Amino acid sequence: MADDLVVVGGGITGQAAALAAAEAGARVTLIDWGRNAGSAANAGSLHVQMQSRFLRLNPHLAENVERSLPLYRAAVAEWARLDAALGGVEMSREGGLMLAETPAQMAFLETKAARERAQGLDVDLLDRGALDRIAPYLGPGLVGAELCRDEGKINPLVANARMTTRLEALRVRRVRDRIVSVTAEQAEGTDRYPARAVLVAAAWGSGALLPMLAMPTPPEPLHMNITEAGDYRIRHLVQHAERSITLKQFRSGQVVIGGGWPAEGGADGTPAVLSRSMAANVALAGRIAPGIAGLRVIRTWAGLNTPVDGKATIGPVAPGAALHVALPGDAGYTLGPIVGRAAAAVALGLEPPVDPAPYSPERWRQ
Numbered sequence: 511m512a513d514d515l516v517v518v519g520g521g522i523t524g525q526a527a528a529l530a531a532a533e534a535g536a537r538v539t540l541i542d543w544g545r546n547a548g549s550a551a552n553a554g555s556l557h558v559q560m561q562s563r564f565l566r567l568n569p570h571l572a573e574n575v576e577r578s579l580p581l582y583r584a585a586v587a588e589w590a591r592l593d594a595a596l597g598g599v600e601m602s603r604e605g606g607l608m609l610a611e612t613p614a615q616m617a618f619l620e621t622k623a624a625r626e627r628a629q630g631l632d633v634d635l636l637d638r639g640a641l642d643r644i645a646p647y648l649g650p651g652l653v654g655a656e657l658c659r660d661e662g663k664i665n666p667l668v669a670n671a672r673m674t675t676r677l678e679a680l681r682v683r684r685v686r687d688r689i690v691s692v693t694a695e696q697a698e699g700t701d702r703y704p705a706r707a708v709l710v711a712a713a714w715g716s717g718a719l720l721p722m723l724a725m726p727t728p729p730e731p732l733h734m735n736i737t738e739a740g741d742y743r744i745r746h747l748v749q750h751a752e753r754s755i756t757l758k759q760f761r762s763g764q765v766v767i768g769g770g771w772p773a774e775g776g777a778d779g780t781p782a783v784l785s786r787s788m789a790a791n792v793a794l795a796g797r798i799a800p801g802i803a804g805l806r807v808i809r810t811w812a813g814l815n816t817p818v819d820g821k822a823t824i825g826p827v828a829p830g831a832a833l834h835v836a837l838p839g840d841a842g843y844t845l846g847p848i849v850g851r852a853a854a855a856v857a858l859g860l861e862p863p864v865d866p867a868p869y870s871p872e873r874w875r876q
């Protein structure tokens with residue numbers, strides 16, 4: 511018997527799609543290869559403001575991120591909804607800081623904040639005095655920061671576990687398989703999975719499954735670290751205007767340090783940690799927040815990100831087709847739940863939680 515929806519890719523986006531579909535009463539199968547999910551490697555930062563790293567590496571894609579800012583706000587609201595619905599994912603929304611060490615970096619933040627405010631974000635520029643009042647844990651050498659009050663953090667280990675429990679409760683069928691081809695009627699791997707609609711949410715694996723779209727989905731191997739627990743003092747999500755870093759603290763007191771330092775390898779293996787990334791990443795973190803310098807790093811790892819063109823892709827591969835796509839784009843763990851739910855709604859003919867039109871796969875059609 512055909513499922514109402516077969517979802518290929520069991521990261522946060524595919525899981526959110528399966529959850530939304532099952533909650534709407536659909537019969538759902540969720541298929542995952544079990545390899546290199548960014549959702550199992552990520553840091554749990556809920557990003558809203560434009561990330562300086564992405565703008566630096568992809569200046570030609572800045573407009574894609576800028577136009578997506580309302581989706582990021584909706585994504586954080588979606589996480590708040592899930593936080594309640596799943597029984598708590600350690601979410602907090604105390605804002606995100608992007609730090610400046612020079613007047614030139616501050617000027618960059620001023621321009622960025624003006625663009626973000628125009629898209630409805632709640633942002634402010636803080637001088638050093640104002641920064642000290644809300645973030646006394648920061649080190650010397652900073653001249654100010656941009657504060658984005660829409661930002662926050664969750665614990666992805668908790669969120670992933672809660673999501674799994676909820677999918678099990680809803681009797682979503684989960685299958686481990688590598689899908690090699692998809693059509694509007696089925697996904698095929700070692701077995702065949704017939705469906706009324708098929709949704710590809712396979713991140714770096716998506717491009718190869720959808721040859722009708724000129725949609726490159728190369729993986730970006732990234733580095734992460736986590737420390738032992740210290741006193742819980744860093745309440746913000748912390749980034750830098752020019753250097754690659756994200757820094758945050760879980761409620762356990764453990765500090766998660768990442769922000770886009772490179773790792774090695776791709777989807778055909780397990781990405782490997784580069785020692786130079788680890789050394790530079792934690793050194794920068796210790797400079798920004800000197801209070802953490804005494805904490806030991808207890809785990810370091812690498813994972814695959816799939817930023818695509820910095821913009822989500824949601825919807826059918828062609829108008830009216832029953833083969834659909836759900837790719838979150840940059841900061842994909844933040845966006846995954848809203849993108850997955852929207853894509854599932856479109857695939858099932860239900861009202862999506864956001865207007866998917868700006869994120870149509872149309873831009874990839876050959």
Ligand SMILES: Cc1cc2nc3c(=O)[nH]c(=O)nc-3n(C[C@H](O)[C@H](O)[C@H](O)COP(=O)(O)OP(=O)(O)OC[C@H]3O[C@@H](n4cnc5c(N)ncnc54)[C@H](O)[C@@H]3O)c2cc1C
Pocket residue numbers: 518519520521522523524525541542543544545546547548549550551552553554555556557687688689690711712713714715716719731732733734768812813814815816836837838839840841842843844845846
């Ligand atoms: C180190 C690191 C830190 C990050 N930190 C953050 C952060 O703090 N905040 C944030 O917002 N984002 C972060 N990201 C990005 C984020 O993790 C990803 O964008 C997001 O998890 C993507 O979710 P997804 O469900 O779309 O894809 P993934 O979680 O990547 O899942 C894709 C799944 O598809 C499966 N798959 C692929 N091909 C096939 C196939 N042919 N058949 C069957 N299954 C297949 C894979 O096995 C995988 O399980 C980070 C990424 C990394 C690597």
